[in-house]
Amino acid sequence: MLRKRIVAALVAVTLGVAGCSPASEPSSGEQVLRYAPAMFPVSLDTHKYAGEEAVQTAIQQIMEPLVRVDDGKIVPVLATAWENPDPNTWVFKLRSGVKFSDGTPFTAKDVVASYERHKKLDGPLVPLYSTVTSFAATDDQTVTVKTSKPLGTLLSSLTLLFIGPAAKINTDGFFNKPIGTGPFTVSSFKPDEKLELAANPTYWDGAPKLSKLEFVNIPEVAGRITGLENGEVDVLTQIPPDQVGSVKGSDAITYSTTPSWTYYFDWFNSNRKPFNDKRVRQAMWHALNLEGTVKDLFGDLASVAQAPLAQGVIGAPKLSPYTYDPAKAKQLLTEAGYPNGFTTSMQWPLEGGPNIRALAQAMISDWAKIGVTVKPLEKERAQWLEDFGKLNWDMNLQTNVTGTGDADYTLARLYVCTAKRNGYCNPALDKALLDARSSVDQAARPKLYQQAGKTIWDDAVGIFPADLASNAAVRSRVQGFVMPPSGRPLFAKVSVSGS
Structure with a gap:
């Protein structure tokens, strides 16, 4: 009996150690x-997979950009200062004394080589540099960028250009074990x-x-x-809303949420009746009890949107959400010639965002109360993408993320007339957005985005239900x-x- 108790105690101790010490426990x-x-x-090839969040998360531990976004502002990383001697020129001064992990000194040639490799691979972010005419090492500590016209978004684009050593970055297998600063x-x-x-x-x-x-x-x-x-x-991140309860309430785990650059939007196809009428679009927004829906479906993982892109993005305005007012919605429909409502449809991609189906169903339910019948069209992603690109839809619900943290990435890419994304075209909006892109005065650009964002908001180009939060759970x-x-x-x- 004594022997059995000793064995049992040893097993218990062993299991207890294993519980907090995985097999590869550090010395x-x-x-x-x-x-x-x-x-x-x-x-880990950041230049080939520049738009992939998982790749960027990994590579930024190893390689670095010239600048990054911190608290809504561009801050130095491998560049310590920058200036515009003229509107079509950017000059970057590089941090001195920096070395790659293999001991090689970091110089302007490394920046140029990384840019050229990224451009050659023609990844999804290359269009951000479409007006760049030259990218050169003026000397070891200076990079000079020339553009065909002013490009105020260059700084935000460079947050996603990670720098490797010029002598090695193009060698076969480099990104199997990349070297960075x-x-x-x-x-x-x-x-x-x-x-x-x-x-x-x-x-x-x-x-x-x-x-x-x-x-x-x-x-x-x-x-x-x-x-x-x-x-x-x-550490865990991106925990789905329905799983949050599993990580909350444990003394050994801390759960937290933080704002993100991801948001939901529901566009109207302004090429189709009745959504070619602004009053109808506004009525659809006033019909939604977004505050209640967002709270019920997402808890602390979302908040009602205050702009046509997430708060925290450089240039994001802060606007007043549409009030939940079914009576006003019915009045606007009557003024637009639809006193008895109408029938339409809304598409969204299967698993296209957290609780997207439940969000769509809640919106459809609210619209039914003002006499608008909406047919739900949940589609496989491939079919949804095809129909989305061809504007083969009445309404389109999805998530989006402002990849560079700059308003231009979302607003000027999606809402100018030439984009032809949703049937909406407004020359005044185009001017504000393109002026903002062209301005190298970083203090002036947010004012132009405020104007542009308000136009998109007031004209109800789409409905913007919620900004999504990031979340994380970490051990104590x-x-x-x-x-x-x-x-x-x-x-x-x-x-x-x-x-």
């Missing part, structure tokens, strides 16, 4: 953090499995406190949550973790303690 003094992202990078180096990378990073002890902004940073691929949400609960994972041993609005966390200043 004494090491700080290891394990991150299980919702999407795992298929590659960032806080971490690549120990090993297996696509769709694991990314293991080690601290860069010579990082110019101070060596990270973490010894190792591991990206672990756990495809199922339930599996990621279980990993967090038992200590195999330290993690300190310094911050979830930025881009949804791409940086781990340079994060630390861990204990097991």
